[in-house]
Amino acid sequence: MSIGQSIAKQILLGGLTQFLVSFRGLIIMPIIVKTAGDSTFGTYVLLSSVVVFLSGISSFGTNYAFRRELPAADTSHQRRALLIPSLTFRIASTAIFSILLYFGAQHLLVLTEESMPFSPGYLILWLLGLTAQETATDYYRYTSRFGTFNLLTIGQIYIHIGATIGVVLWRHELSLDMLLLLHGGSLLILALPTLLFGILRETGVSKPIYHLPKFWRDTSLGLPLTGEFIIDFLVAFGDRYLIGLFLSAAAVGQYQASYALAGLLVFFPKLLGTILPPTLCRLWDENKPQQAEKLVSHALRLFLVLAIPFCVGALIVGPSILATLTTREIAYSGRWALALIALAMLFYGIVIILSSVTFVTRQTSVIFAANLIAMVMNLGLNLALISSFPTITIPAAVSIAAYASAAAYALIKVRPSFQISFPWPSLIRSLFATLIMTVGLVWCNYMPGSVETTDIISLTVTIAGAIGSYFAVFLLIGGLQASDITLLAGLFRRQSK
Structure with a gap:
């Protein structure tokens, strides 16, 4: 081979x-x-x-x-x-x-x-x-x-x-x-x-x-990662407990249904979170920081190119998908929560990618602090709002503020020692292709926050057409770069040798 x-x-x-x-x-x-x-x-x-x-x-x-x-x-x-x-x-x-x-x-x-x-x-x-x-x-x-x-x-x-x-x-x-x-x-x-x-x-x-001195030294670097996990857990699941406390277990199920669908967005960052650290460790330890920085920058760009149309699709066709998978009642209760959680997952994906960076550069406390900010905002705002507005839309909206704050803080802290660039022209092309996709969905009578159909065949055709139109437009206006292919190849070059 x-x-x-x-x-x-x-x-x-x-x-x-x-x-x-x-x-x-x-x-x-x-x-x-x-x-x-x-x-x-x-x-x-x-x-x-x-x-x-x-x-x-x-x-x-x-x-x-x-x-x-x-x-x-x-x-x-x-x-x-x-x-x-x-x-x-x-x-x-x-x-x-x-x-x-x-x-x-x-x-x-x-x-x-x-x-x-x-x-x-x-x-x-x-x-x-x-x-x-x-x-x-x-x-x-x-x-x-x-x-x-x-x-x-x-x-x-x-x-x-x-x-x-x-x-x-x-x-x-x-x-x-x-x-x-x-x-x-x-x-x-x-x-x-x-x-x-x-x-x-x-x-x-x-x-x-x-070897106790080394053991405690290594553990001191790992403890912030455990703290990061605890806080990330409270951000991700703390709202479920508050929903169960102020609403019901059924509401937890309804919220989790929206979360499961919106959470598909982070499959690419999680893929990167699996394969990036070993590669970045090699590059960083071999004193090749520029290659590591370029790798992460392109990874972040690819994620955003996928995330932008996903968030819009969650708003327009997401409720119909949710109704097909579960029930119309669950889809109706989570029609706005689904789109809001999808946007929150965009910021969460950025945090996942930056977490790989801090792991390699031994800045584990950065992600810990970022998730601490997210946790305080998530639990604090939910405690203040859910009892007054008993709907699962509230924790979904709060999750945007929580993860956006975490992503902003992590990016600010990481960039002085690890340069990450954003290719804005590519993101503008993604926005334009998303606009064309949205026009097509509206032309097919799909409106934001509405459950239009639970016919799996017509829904599948619509989703496939939307994805195809987005990438067709994106490619036609020069959205794909040669560096994108180099990125994916570079991630696995170590394994293929």
């Missing part, structure tokens, strides 16, 4: 992985809503956020050195020295969290006044699955073996989706416990054997050795 063919394969696999990650929620969401109801879906979202939170903080920053130094580790001894201390610490913290979940899980929904029963053991299973999955995917990601990384991620998604559909087809009850079991089991079934018989067999197992 030639280098070009290898690069194209990696681009395809990486894009497909993030595409499936983003669309997994859209596949699972209508199944749950239409078979178990929006209240069960809302409760499932709240419980899942608790498990994700505990998994996200379980390393407490001790995995920073593992991730940051693994791309340069060439021998099994070096990789083992990075893996074992981090993995041992995380196993211990996960065990403690599992005990807390077992004895305290039934109190998790007390603030939302939910009484829907569930088994704590399934939450523990999910937490263990996340620990195994994230350790395995991190190892293959930072050793630049994206084929295995993509296989683990895609495999877990296929198992989860297939198992959920299978339960429904066999007419078993899709209860809350079943939802928790399916998610936790789908994580463990691939990740645990990979960790035990793939990674540990490759690196070997040894007694963890902690």
